[in-house]
Amino acid sequence: MTPLPSKAQIRQWIAENPLQANGRDIARAFGIKGAARGDLARMIDEIEAEDGLPRAPRRAEGVLPPVAVLEVLAPDADGDLFARPLEAGVPTDGPAILIVPQKGDPALGEGMRILARLTRVTGEDHGYEARLIRALGTTAHKVLGIFRKSAEGGRIQPIDKGSDKEWRVPRDGVNEARDGELVEAELIGKRSMGLPSARIIVRLGDPSGPKAVSLIAIHQHGIPDDFPDAVIAEADGKVEAPLGSREDLRDLALCTIDPPDARDRDDAVYAEPDSDPHNEGGHILWVAIADVAHYVTPGSALDREARKRGNSSYFPDRVVPMLPDILSGDLCSLHENVDRACLAVRMVIDRDGRKLRHSFTRGLMRSKAALSYAQVQSAIDGSPDAATLPLLGNLRALYAAYASLKAARAARQPLELDLPERKIILNDEGQVTSVAFAERFDAHKLIEEFMVLANVAAAEELIRLKQPLLFRVHEEPSPEKLDALREVAQASGFVLAKGQVLKTAHLNRLLEAAQGSEFAELINITALRSMTQAYYAPQNFGHFGLALRNYAHFTSPIRRYSDLIVHRGLIASHGWGKDGLSPWDVENLEETAKLISDTERRSMAAERDTTDRYLAAYLSDRVGTEFSGRIAGVQKFGLFVKLDETGADGLVPIRSVGREYFRYDEETQTLTGADTGTTLGLGQRVTVRLAEATPTTGGLVLELLNVEGSTRSPAPRGKGYSPRKGAGFKARSDGIKKKVTRTRR
Template structure:
């Protein structure tokens, strides 16, 4: 049994290892396991309570030390011309540390009072405590960006917002309209405080055209979220100069039976796969799996205009009618894309699986491949099911069957690993040629999809492990475990629904899968899936390895999509440097700004997700606008003080039942239990409850859907409708299970807190 460290030893270790400061890192350093980790958690909590260390996002550090990356404020030069800065926040008990700022020649100008993100190293000079290097200037707040409809007036006009939940308008002076027409979609920025009529002033910076045009829906999201959608002239010129890669310095992989499997409408193909039996007698029934990824680093070199534009975008953004790509089309759709029958440069990984599906070895190669086929998921699945077509018939023995044999091994390993298994169907919006919504469906999920996913996960793990083995910096894909508070909330919902979630042990995804399995096929299936999803933390990128909880993996990096994710390009460059494959690898400047890049690409990923979500909402509102007055079924997906959100069964769209449409009585909002309870009837509305609603309004410009409650599962609610107050809501026979669940949650909380 390892000796538990003293508090002083813990603080000394944190001082010596500022970049590795999670509880897992500390436990590993002192060799602590099992119950010893529980004692370590108690010691860390005591140190945090005493103010001797600080806890941030599951990591601990000495409270009297600044973190390696922090926000500083420039104080200004002293008489000797040295630049000094101070931390934005200082929680320590001692005097505020002195920080000497050392600007580099190409750093942007920073003046007294400016804030900036800096990398710190402890100084060996008695005059100051730290030396700082600029990572990113934070600067002054930018003018507020506004996307809305321009309404012309006698002098100037006003801008009506298109954002849901924004009820203010802006006034535009006559000299700031940019000659916009009445009813035109515009982008503007706020330029001052309130003017006449009590409205803030704005000026139009771009006219975006007819807001009712189908193509305007994604355009609104692009401008609203600030997604760069135009490449610089220098980047386009670099892309145009690109030529097919030669065999120089590459392995010839053209005899490996690699194929691509993608959606039927895919324009680019950045990954190819192959499998074959392992002929090593020491690995009976084992398989060899190849994953080859487009060698984007060959064309997008560090510090180039293409690199700057790709870094700025961070990733591609996908809308139903268009893609805002990370790279120009000549690269993403041609030179980098692994088209059938064409030689293409790749970075490939060869992996060995044993008969249990475990990876027992891997090797990376920079080579040249030639895809034997570009298949759709539907084609590949049909072939695997015994219905090959003209394209897949010749591939059955050498390509298709070996791929599925390897997948069967990976499924065994997956079943043992138990990654989180949420059932969350994905919507697919189909458009007509003129950009209008044709249909809204849920995407089919085939084994072909799962095969590619498992191959890509395996390759991503291999990339992380390879760079760890070679002690090279990289960007990890991090997914931290849920907080204890969120697990307690999920546990309450589970127990009130009649299920169990393990407590008092280290949380594993298998525990959550067991809960999801209990709920599968019951009335609480969707409730438990939604509640589990909401208990999860958001994944992000970081140069330090904090593990991937959802996939139940210790080391994970994104390697397989460098055409559409900058994080993957960073990993490719790290592999190039580590293997000395060329001068286009990860250089000192890239390594120095790795933490900044991690933060940036995490932010651009969230930006794209928000833009894609808003666009989907607007398309769904446009699709449903012709069905106003129709009754629809769904489930309560969220509860707020102002009403309840409903996810509609047919389309997966989310609409709001305003509190005024629920009933005439006062409804009490319980934030913890996520319920609304009628003050007179005691009726409760909670997440997961089945409802029938009437669509009363659909606004494509904002994506907003307004609903009226018609029928509530198991509860009679005195309703109110626009056509007549007091109209009763129909009661559906059966037990009010969601109501009982919410009441149980509340009783358990009262007992615990009392």
């Protein structure tokens, strides 16, 4: 904790800064935060009583109660949190309210509601200080839905999948919304009997328009999609970084390799054989990353907005970027043949792909080409084009280095899931034209391996320098999830042994055994679901999936705030400038980790919902069509089926599973017919008919036509139950018997 200054030090500072003589400026000057600000205020009051103290002008005063409900506002440039009152009859345009945190208080964030005790202060640029009594949650509950007009005002039909509760809109809350429009509304008044009341706050237009699909998810999940004027103004004032004290890397043949529709280019790569005779067959790798920290400095408006967003969000028709386009698409993007600021790491690896050493630098680079994965792969396969032909030697060096890294990867045994990615193809109007498997080349894997190695180097460098950082953490699966995976594996004829410390190599043996079989997708999906979710933390708990002890995100600062924190750590620890990790960054590292882990999950949910809506729109004119698929989820209310053709997930409601009563077993993830003994479980092949497709919610309702002979989920243990073939389903009993009695691998 920063010690309080003496009265003599305060008097001297006031004499040197006569126009900044209020308490907040004094606290900022001496680094006084939290509860210590109260002690500082008392010292200032004593100085004022002794010899007078010139004060900065205060804002207009208002009258606030001693206890009030407040909404937390965004942190200011110094990281201080302010609030505005929410209760009726309390002025919202009065003096500023500073939140003074006490030891043990929970972390507060923008948009939270709190009950706080207010204290009037004088001589500050705020009129009140608030001390937390208790947190009340987020701001007023909001809903996104379709407005249906009526004589009394109207109603809002929610678009949340699975929600059927409507909201009533009184006449004075319609906000000129038209019937059938997509709107955002907030709850008004207290909940009581009947429908909740709401007022429309935003009109979003035609919900059936193709461009509305991602817009729905953006608003529904609260992803900020407009930059404040102050952020835009700050970004517009940025200019290209000069060479200055940077290392000149412009002669290094770095190039970028990205998807053809890449909207930003974070990273560039270069490789060459190592000429050191002591490292025969080794390679030198360079990974250069956009120097976002030069433009987004700690405490700036850009920094606060980037931290709030946490990451960019990617949708089939648009990107909601973490940074304004002038930065993400221009000044920070490593475009070809232009000078760009970068942080680069030079890594030396041996012929087996082991990293021998690394060194970081802050430099200025010039990309020699902006290439796509397909271009690079085609060049290596013998068909270079005009862009790749001059760089063919460099590309071959990259692939030679990648071959060595593959050997190291094989020895390390990271988790090798094989889950083909489906890509939604849109036309110019934003309508889905097809759903295809995304092509995956060695060029993709090459870049991934280089980025993983650079991330490891960044983590190891900051650990060596004892610099705080954010680790990317992926903990091992829970015993319960492993048991569920083991059940599915055994039912499919495979083995995941018990009684050993789990390593990714054990899971890889299971995945390899299932490869090429009809159970491959099931085993891969179940293994993925058994994994814990990765997150950010200041503590290092390792990365289970990658089988790495030290791992941090360094390679994508344009689209991830975590990487920007790592860049600042490198800048601060190497003394490369004043834009490194700030004391506020360090003090709030835990809170930042939680915040950006949450925003990452928010983006993933929004992206997933958008995909569901696009797929529902794509399938909406095929209602009544039969599809093949596989049971991907089992709940007491029905089955989730993943369709083979599109990868879309649909629900078979329990009412349409069969005419008998089905008993749900959570432990084995099965539904068992009370009369026939039919057992339905994960991975079974099914034929379904599409009954409903609702683009506004992304919901698909399916009818179960038959269950073909495939994996039979095991009977509930200890219940003495032997499943029988169910009437009404096409079960190939011979095939089932063969699969259950096959030799275990």
